[in-house]
Amino acid sequence: MNxxxxxxxxxxxTGMTKKDTKEVLDLIMExxxxxxxxxxxxxxxxxxxxxxxxxxARTARNPRTGEAVKVPAKYAPKVKFGKAVKEAIN
Numbered sequence: 001m002n003x004x005x006x007x008x009x010x011x012x013x014t015g016m017t018k019k020d021t022k023e024v025l026d027l028i029m030e031x032x033x034x035x036x037x038x039x040x041x042x043x044x045x046x047x048x049x050x051x052x053x054x055x056x057a058r059t060a061r062n063p064r065t066g067e068a069v070k071v072p073a074k075y076a077p078k079v080k081f082g083k084a085v086k087e088a089i090n
Contacts, residue, residue, distance in 0.1 A: 037075060047082035 001009075011021040032050050035042045041051030052075040060071050 036077065047084035047086075047088075049080045049082070051078045051080070052076065053078050 007018055007022050007025065010016075010025070011018045014021065016024070028044065032042050032044060036050050036052040041049050043049045055074050055076050057073040058071050060069050061067070062069050
């Protein structure tokens with residue numbers, strides 16, 4: 001399911017217009033991304049937690065040339081699924 005299909009199905013189930021549904025989903029995404037770096041992360045729905053793990057700067061090796069490359073520090077997004085979600089899909 002792509003983004004357009006998700007918006008269409010959500011709009012149909014809620015009775016909202018596609019435009020309003022898209023705005024709400026964009027705002028939810030914005031709030032999640034804004035708070036992912038917090039220590040506790042974000043749990044917008046029961047069983048789904050969004051976090052960002054900090055990765056230290058490091059030196060890596062380019063596999064083609066064997067040359068050492070410096071990789072800057074960064075945050076890596078992470079999603080954890082709880083027991084309720086895991087049981088729902090199995």
